[in-house]
Amino acid sequence: xxxxxDLPLRMRAFIGKVGRxxxxxxxxxxxxxxxxxxxxxxxxxxxxxxxRDLYGKPAGLRLCAFVxxxxxxxxxxxxxxxxxxxxxxxxxxxxxxxxxxxxxxGAGVILHEGxxxxxxxxxxxxxxxxxxxxxxxxxxxxxxxxxVAAVLTLAVLSLGLRLDHVxxxxxxxxxxxxxx
Numbered sequence: 001x002x003x004x005x006d007l008p009l010r011m012r013a014f015i016g017k018v019g020r021x022x023x024x025x026x027x028x029x030x031x032x033x034x035x036x037x038x039x040x041x042x043x044x045x046x047x048x049x050x051x052r053d054l055y056g057k058p059a060g061l062r063l064c065a066f067v068x069x070x071x072x073x074x075x076x077x078x079x080x081x082x083x084x085x086x087x088x089x090x091x092x093x094x095x096x097x098x099x100x101x102x103x104x105x106g107a108g109v110i111l112h113e114g115x116x117x118x119x120x121x122x123x124x125x126x127x128x129x130x131x132x133x134x135x136x137x138x139x140x141x142x143x144x145x146x147x148v149a150a151v152l153t154l155a156v157l158s159l160g161l162r163l164d165h166v167x168x169x170x171x172x173x174x175x176x177x178x179x180x
Contacts, residue, residue: 030082033141041072041138044150045131051157057124058109067105067128068135071098075139095136102132127157 045068049061075098077084079091106125113120130153137146 034076034080034083037076037138037141038069038072040143040146041068041135044068044134044138044146047150048127048131048134048153048157051154052124052127058121059124059128064127064131067102067131068138071102071132071135072139073135074098075136079140091140098132098136099129102129123157123160127153 042065045065046061048068049059049064052058052064053060074094075091078087078094079085106128109121109124109128111120112118130149134146134150134153137149
């Protein structure tokens with residue numbers, strides 16, 4: 001008699017585990033698109049940072065990838081109901097906070113040399129800011145706009161220095177290093 005009672009209890013326990021597994025698989029499926037957004041943010045941020053690393057600037061691959069990832073994560077959490085809050089106005093407030101906070105991070109890499117009144121690393125500060133913007137675009141799933149902005153960013157970083165040299169070739173060697 002005890003066997004008959006245990007069998008239905010075991011069946012119910014098994015069915016409960018299967019139900020929880022289905023819920024787990026559904027949760028993983030819901031995370032697919034947001035995870036893809038974050039991966040795209042890291043890749044785009046890393047590409048922007050790679051350019052800075054190639055020129056020996058203070059903000060490189062890891063920093064730009066982290067900025068893009070963090071911006072994307074905050075945007076996904078505040079805008080996607082499957083992952084976080086899903087409040088449309090929350091995403092707007094989060095983006096405002098990201099843009100303001102990144103300004104402070106960018107300001108940290110800008111150097112002002114007192115005697116010559118030269119300002120350095122402005123382009124690097126701008127790449128930190130654009131990395132955050134690209135992360136926001138990825139976080140919102142704005143693939144087309146984020147892709148166009150990423151291509152334009154990489155084009156400006158790659159070709160901009162050459163264009164500066166062509167248009168303003170009168171810069172001396174010591175000044176040319178500041179414009180990378």
